[in-house]
Amino acid sequence: MKNRNHNLALLFLLISLNIFAQSPFGVNLAGAEFGSNIPGTFNSDYTYPTDSELDYYQSKNLNLIRLPFRWERIQPILNGSLDSNELMRIKSFLQLANNRNMKVIIDLHNYCRYKINDVYEIIGSNNLSVANITDLWTKLSLELKDEPNIWGYGIMNEPHDLLPSTPWFDIAQSIINGIRTNDQNTTIIVGGDSWSSAERWLTYSDNLKNLVDSSNNIVYEAHVYFDHDASGLYNDNYDNEGAYPNIGIDRVTPFVNWLNSNNLKGFIGEYGVPADDNRWLVVLDNFLNHLKQNCINGTYWAGGPWWGNYILSIEPNNNVDKPQMSILQNHITTTNCSSLGINEIINSSEIHLYPNPFIDSIHIKGINDGTIIYIYDIKGRLITTKLLENSKIQNLNKLKSGIYIIKSNKQYIAKIIK
Structure with a gap:
């Protein structure tokens, strides 16, 4: 039940972001x-x-x-x-x-x-x-x-x-x-x-x-x-x-x-x-x-x-x-904004992310080292990309306080807070 609720929460988050991005x-x-x-x-x-x-x-x-x-x-x-x-x-x-x-x-x-x-x-x-x-x-x-x-x-x-x-x-x-x-x-x-x-x-x-x-x-x-x-x-x-x-x-x-x-x-x-x-x-x-x-x-x-x-x-x-x-009529939606589509979510029960909230680094278990991690703001705009090394993405101290979304291989999405 816990994993199911986690995925439902992520799905709700994605729907919200998709609405705002459009x-x-x-x-x-x-x-x-x-x-x-x-x-x-x-x-x-x-x-x-x-x-x-x-x-x-x-x-x-x-x-x-x-x-x-x-x-x-x-x-x-x-x-x-x-x-x-x-x-x-x-x-x-x-x-x-x-x-x-x-x-x-x-x-x-x-x-x-x-x-x-x-x-x-x-x-x-x-x-x-x-x-x-x-x-x-x-x-x-x-x-x-x-x-x-x-x-x-x-x-x-x-x-x-x-x-x-x-x-x-x-x-x-x-x-x-x-x-x-x-x-x-x-x-x-x-x-x-x-x-x-x-x-x-x-x-x-x-x-x-x-x-x-x-x-x-x-x-x-x-x-x-x-x-x-x-x-x-x-x-x-x-x-x-x-x-x-x-x-x-x-x-x-x-x-x-x-x-x-x-x-x-x-x-x-x-x-x-x-x-x-x-x-x-x-x-x-x-x-x-x-x-x-x-x-x-x-x-x-x-x-x-x-x-x-x-x-x-x-x-x-x-x-x-x-x-x-x-x-x-030429400006009816903010269509140029990145959209984090709901079809991108997968079963994430084997992926663990901590700490959350984070300060300047995040540990991610369940994703292979060498994977590129994409970090988006709450508007769906790509802020930065990081390489996962030793199950960790580092040097995030320049990110402003707020809510972010991370993706890897266009499959896994999670909400993180700074």
Whole structure:
């Protein structure tokens, strides 16, 4: 039974890696977070995406949907019960997406704030505590943990300008702890501080690498826009915004390097360009190529039923695609990433590996000396190869702390931790 369970665990690990290595790109479908009237009236102040919209984006192979929603609507009274009607709307949308084999990110679109008596209170103020947001996610994860197509819980959109006494790290850690009391399986997506800026990640969000998740299943979310102040407003033309073909690559590089240096998983939750100048489309294409080369996926901002003439919208006009769509369709999965296929596993009952966790060397019994050992990171990227000598692979001290996968002769796979 022990060997069988070991192989099942490895099989689950391989399936997880295969999914991540082929992670889908997608789109934000906005609407449920709309409206200054909070909580407001459904289909008057705000709305949810429709099944016809899902049909459209599925036809374009954009099968990952980021669904923004508001804290005040799902939980109208702090620490109170979840609103049954709003919860039904979220679950109904999840079902519509699941019927189409589409994955959904549940995105709490509140910027670390909650509107009380027409005032947006900041988490950490006298009227809004870390315990309040932890209560929300503890209850919401209990309700959603069995939904089969949730790609991840986006615990807070674009934290920014927080109180020094209550940093984003402390808020995020409390939310993670609350979720894991009910749900040990769903990915938790943690955005960065300072509007989740990829460009400013090292300045404001470097400490997020120290978050602790008992399930070791965090994806870090950054946002990237290409106008002068990276706000995504695009108030001026291409030249006056100071744009150039690789501006997106330059802005996302600090985040990409941080992920790679720390052996962490990342995601770009928002990016978008206007369609009034073809040079913006070149920026978008170059940016998405760079993401794919680094095994990072993302969701475009934005689609949704109520955008009207919004310059970044990719909702079709009279069934005519927006120009951005042709670029997005070239980037529907991170297909360039290495895939550790499930057919590669063999009976490993005679193979023993220790110590695990390791420091700078690993002993492997049951594999012949002279065998080449391949070491991959959790994204499926080959990190290094080593020769097995005297049942040992050595000089691993340069590997960053994290989880790795080892292969030999494309047959045996094991999970190792440093």
